[in-house]
Amino acid sequence: MNPLCGRCNLVVYPTEKINCLDKYWHTRCFRCEVCNMSLNMKNYKGFAKRPYCNAHYPRANFTCVADTPENIRLKQQSKMQSQVLYKEDFEKNKGKSFTVVTDTPELQRLKISQNQVSNVKYHEEFEKSKTPHLHEELKSKTQHQQPAAFQPPAASQNYHYDPAPEPVRPAAAAPPPSAGKRYRAVYDYAAADEDEVSFMDGDVIVDVQQIDEGWMYGRVERTGQQGMLPANYVEAI
Structure with a gap:
């Protein structure tokens, strides 16, 4: 059974049939919907399963969507999901470096040199910070160990203080002469x-x-x- 034409709705015979836009057309019926210009398979443009010429082909326009409560809810939900995904990606990639540097011999040499310089500076700063504390500690220890001058109690009119005689230390044997530092x-x-x-x-x-x-x-x-x-x-x- 022969199909019907998409425009005139008459039978289309095989000798005059054009199969396009999911329909069958007579050769004379395959024309622009606006200007009625005759079209072929090379110069037509289809829109909503209807043929158009290049000049009258409908252009897509931006559709203004009303800001309804449902659209507002969907917008907020999409925003929350995007923030959740961003936080998840941030937590996964936190502390990771995205820059991949090839560990060449030159970079290895620079890395070793920087480590040596940093170690030297660290030890210098440590010694500088440690020396004042040692001086202060030695000074306080020396001051603490210096004997204080003995002050006898004030004598009253009816009491006379006689300090006890110091015990006589027995004479030590004379050590042999030394040739070290004196x-x-x-x-x-x-x-x-x-x-x-x-x-x-x-x-x-x-x-x-x-x-x-x-x-x-x-x-x-x-x-x-x-x-x-x-x-x-x-x-x-």
């Missing part, structure tokens, strides 16, 4: 710890070894005792 005490010093040594102003300390900038180790020539002593209490001979 220092002379310029202040009296009383040992505060077991590993320290006491001495008096004018004593000679021999076999002196430097421990650090604030402390030494040596032997008092007068008593024969040896131990640690503060460096700022003695001077070199």
Whole structure:
């Protein structure tokens, strides 16, 4: 059975049939919907399953959508979903770097050089910050260890104070002469710890070894005792 024409709705025979836009047309019926210009398969443009020429082809226009409550709800829902997706992507990619740098030998050399420079600067800053604290600690320790001058109580008219005689220290055996460094005490010093040594102003300390900038180790020539002593209490001979 022969189909019907899409325009005149008459039977289309095979000799005059055009199959286009899901319809069958007579050759004479395949014309523009506006200007009625004859069309063929090369110059037609289809819109809504109707043929048009290039000049009268309907152009798509932007449709103004009313801002109804339903559209507002959909808009807010889409916005919330986009924010949720953005936060999820941000949490997944947080702390990751998107820049891929090839680890070439030149970059490796620069990286090692920067690490060495940073380590040197760190140690310099650490030593600078540590030195003032050491000086303050040694100074406070020295001031704490300096013996205070003895002040006897004031004597009244009916009481006379006689200080008890100091016990006589037995004379120590004279140590053999030493060829090490020799220092002379310029202040009296009383040992505060077991590993320290006491001495008096004018004593000679021999076999002196430097421990650090604030402390030494040596032997008092007068008593024969040896131990640690503060460096700022003695001077070199």
